[in-house]
Amino acid sequence: MGVKRDFNVKVINTEVVAAMLPMQEHWLPQSNLDLLLPPVDVGVFFCYQNPIISGKPKFWSFESMVSVLKVSLAETLVSYYAFAGELVQNLAGEPEILCNNAGVDFTEAWADVKLKEINFYNPDESIEGKLVPKKKNGVLAVQVTQLKCGGVVLACTFDHRVADAYSANMFLVSWAEIAQSKPLSQLPCYRRSFLFPRRPTYYDPSIDSMYLPISALKQETTNIDHDDQIISRIYYVKSEEINRLQSLVNCNSNTKFTKLKTFSAFLWKTIASGTMEITKSANSKNFKLGIVVNGRSRLLRDGDEEQARVLKGYFGNVVSIPFGDKKVEELKEKSLSWVASEVHEFLERAESKEHFLGLIDWVENHRPEPALARIYATNEEGHAVVVSSGQQFPVRKIEFGWGEAVFGSYHFPWAGKSGYVMPMLSPKGNGDWIVYMHMLKSQVDLVEATASNVFKPLTADYLNLE
Template sequence: MATVEVLTSEVVVPAEETPAGAVWLSNLDLAARRGYTPTVYFYRRNGDDEAAFFAADAVRDGLARALVPFYPLAGRLGLAGGGEDGRVQIDCTGEGAVFVTARSGHYALDDLMNEFVPCDEMRDLFVPPTPAPNPPCALLLVQVTHLRCGGVVLGMALHHSVVDARSAAHFAETWASIVRGAPAGDAPVPPCFDHKLLAARPARAVLYDHPEYKPEPPAHAATASTYASAIITLTKQQVGALKAACAGASTFRAVVALVWQCACRARALPPEAETRLYSMIDMRQRLSPPLPPGYFGNAVIRTSTSATVGEVVSNPVGHAARRARAVTSQGDDYARSLVDYLEGVDAMNLPRSGISRAHLRAISWLGMSLADADFGWGSPAFMGPAIMYYSGFVYVMNAPGKDGAVALALSLEPESMPEFRKVFAEEVARLGL
């Protein structure tokens, strides 16, 4: 098994004094998966000599400076009032983020580009070990690993109770802009930590059912934490043809519709079985009024739609795309209803295990520009999740260096993945993609 050699491990504190106190967390923060979200960025060495490429001092100093505007990430998860029964919050202690440097004599970047799939091994190699995700715990851990070819893997673990994917990207973009010395006018917008913008209303009004935040019936067997994962790329032309077959559906809806169909077939589910498509929807621009551009926290909600397996697999892919639209069309009233619903339950202890083997959970990372993660040595050659946790997940991402292409990071049961690859390739060919 490949290993990496840890060279240094330290705690980086903000470069300047930062505000103390606590940051209140919204119900959407509390309802997020309790734990860390590990991601990896792959960088190909440019013309700089090896010592200058991703020099640890420059990256570390940039992190210290980035922690000034993003000071909550230098804090610790805490409890209001300090007691065991207090509401979870961020204690802005300024204690700092974990920063690790490492070296791999085994991997070159091209090896990783060919072999990488999200899994325990990759997470363990390129992302620092994370503590139990309960108060008091660090909120940010990063690792810079130099490969034998001179390339670099940047691994980050951010606590999901304080950030969603959009906020994580916002922090990475700011950190990168500082290291590369971007002009002040080109810096990302400052973060906004006013989570009260997503507080429950004084007179709660739960207008929808919100089954995505309730336990599944016991009859549904949950997916296992053992899974097979894959990275699959669709070209710009294939994405365009697929969207045309889906009557102009968005990229996310069209791609997820095809994955949903193929997953149902690969799993050999009976036609009468219920299959549910879950999604995470960013509500920043869907609220009325919208959240500030730099809102930093969890602003995504879980939504879902269901159908029988027979309905999904026997109809054209456009039908599944129309069903997917029901997952992604919610607005302010739905989000406010959810926040109000979560006010009446123990949001920190919602069910967070895997989903039924018949279901699929789709997450969009589209629109998170890799060009903005340029630390001064070029944009990443790849960015994606380091691990998937459960089977039945699909991330839809922009493929690096390929304008309009889409990359899928997918996890399924080990016995289903070979058939999925076969079925997916057949469907792509059948659609003339």
């Protein structure tokens, strides 16, 4: 059976789920690294087959699933109380979290489509506005949708200014653990003192090339043709292809490149090469590629086990986005190993304790003016793509009692014109990758035309959906 391109989703019920224990209202300040995030929402969704197919007892009706989700969510919000609050501006005009237990909008819905009929390859058609909720209030919104086959899609949308992907992953794992009456494997930590600026502040001038105040943005905007809007696609990449590319870049290099660096280099070169083939005017243009770096492990003091334990559970944003900026012509003509070396070089600048301490100090020197990563300043000349590693995305751990998720993905159709790519491990556990892409249509077309042997459209057949 093929995909069903047009299906209806009917909202059955919407209510607010708050933390099950009362809490004293208080303010939770944003760290300097939180203040670098623009006001964008990030979605994530998980797909479950009919529990009977998974060999689970018949008592798992949709109503019983919803009940477990709501009760366990209420308990999870006791520890993750920031997700039950609201983001409010303080007197300086900066956002702060009002931890008032206002709760989370929880929507129950029904869709007239079977799980195997959902067009996962094109989430703009099947996921956006249907299965992932639009957050209207607070910091987090949840939607659980029953499908015609008895399967279920669980989706969340959260405010990126409050949590990065690492923090969202912690919350999701904790929610699933509580649903199954398991002890929490990781408690969240809100100790902003770990990210306090130094006195006196100091940062390397290279940070000025990575971040900029909003007031420094150019006023003119880049016009994008109607036919070249940003679109979303989801692919799978076989483990053999990932290993082949990694072997290719490592065979003639003294540096041993990771799979993520290899993948990022391949994507950078592929798009640049295709762009140059289509239009010679692109030869002199620059093409930026950034990679999101998690700073938790970089901020550790040697031998400080207590700090390591706390930072491992730190809830908030602890990320930096270093990037490379190269001519399209150069990326095409140079070898893949050379491109991987460039990726390695710009990443090295951010993979240190001093970089993150300097970034914290840089924000302090520019407050209260908002700032953002320069690669997101899309009104600058040239195109840009950001790769965010989702290798820790815990699809197989998000189990509430009725079977493991057969698929899960982030969904980030933000309004900016910089591309966003999230490679994740396949739920099949075989070393394959799932790759979510949100890029210019022309770039997606180039990837499909020139690298179809690597990027395969995600299908129900690949996921073995029944």
